[in-house]
Amino acid sequence: MNKPIIGLTMGDAAGIGPEIIVMALLEKRVRDICKPLVIGDTGIIRQALQIINGRATVRKITEIGEARFKKDVMEIIDLDNLDSGLIERGKVNPLAGKAAFEYLQYAVSMALKKDIGAVVTAPLNKEALNKSGYNYPGHTEILAELCGVEQVSMMLVVGNLRVAHVSWHLSLKEACNFLSKEKILTTLKLGLQAVGRMGVEKPRVAVAGLNPHAGESGLLGEEEIIHIIPAVKEARGQGIDVVGPIPPDTLFYRAKKGEFDLIIAMYHDQGHIPLKMLGFFEGVNITLGLPIIRTSVAHGTAFDKVGKGTASPESLIKAVELAVQLTNKIEERRFS
Structure with a gap:
């Protein structure tokens, strides 16, 4: 090639x-x-x-x-x-x-x-x-x-940890108001396309909660009940291997141990902070949904x-390596 x-x-x-x-x-x-x-x-x-x-x-x-x-x-x-x-x-x-x-x-x-x-x-x-x-x-x-x-998402990748974000450059207040079942599903599907191109054949997906303890059955917020749980149920109905909402304070630990291939974060810092702590110099940003x-x-x-x-230069080198991997995958599919 x-x-x-x-x-x-x-x-x-x-x-x-x-x-x-x-x-x-x-x-x-x-x-x-x-x-x-x-x-x-x-x-x-x-x-x-x-x-x-x-x-x-x-x-x-x-x-x-x-x-x-x-x-x-x-x-x-x-x-x-x-x-x-x-x-x-x-x-x-x-x-x-x-x-x-x-x-x-x-x-x-x-x-x-x-x-x-x-x-x-x-x-x-x-x-x-x-x-x-x-x-x-x-x-x-x-x-x-x-x-x-119109439908794009931001994904961060550090090694085998991959996080797609429902919202990114919004204030925390705006990010909460931005949330919807449809946007979560869109982000999930864009993320699945990306991890498929990275060679993950049967991705295991985890969706983060928005509120502390993923809302604690509505005691700490209703966004999980209104938006996140319906999105997860619909995704499961489409045959997607997905669980959630999972409290973010334990989700990333579980993902680091290899339990999940893709995480759906609800807003910018929810996904960025743990990944940058784990690999600040190795992190790569991918824009999902582009042609x-x-x-x-x-x-x-x-x-x-x-x-x-x-x-x-390590983050840039990793970005080049991932870009090459994704490009080669597309070429392989063209000639397969």
Whole structure:
């Protein structure tokens, strides 16, 4: 099987993205499984290479047809949309926010045209993004709009732990009001599609409760009775191996021991906190429900670490590895 082309978006130029990208591209394990192509700024990438004392040729190209994918050469599709001299590392800059959006936009267009196998994103800064005029709370919402889909979900993966979220970038109050049987079922089915592509043939699913002790039969909240239990019953009726609602304070412990293949979390922090505690540097974010494959690091721009050359590229490497796995799975199905 041919190695897939993976498009890596540089993210916010003032953040940690450029450094972890060049670190990842210097890794043999990345080069061995894919043809990496960066969508970003050539000058910023060269600076990042100097920061980490890395050795490679940085080659500026304008379109994918110019890429040669040679050893020790980092090829950058440079949109010429950023003056690197105006970017101060570790500082919010609307120019960097605007450029980050445009890198993502370009990468998605390539993925939709099947020019690349998947998109892997370095972190963007939400404040810079919004100050540049793009009013989105994060990557997930941008991707849904660019791909023209409404039903999406966010999944975090750390090893064999996989958590799909019913809601993500909402306040806690909004997340509670957002909940419904239909949204839980949609998230569950999107999650099942993803774990199937990861090679899990008969996934065991657990649905988290929203309230302490999963509501304690309505004593601590009725969301379980109104929304979660009906969703679980309907899913079971469709032949899905699912249990819940399970109190979150025990659910993740049980999942870590291997009892479940997929967890459905009700809101952002319910799923993010345990997974980031278990594997902050290995976590991968996947956007479910898109017509393209998109994976990402599970951390932010880390302004406090920029320019030091000490950031870990492990989350980005894991994101590339998972993107390649998902891309290859699709290719296998095409020819099977």
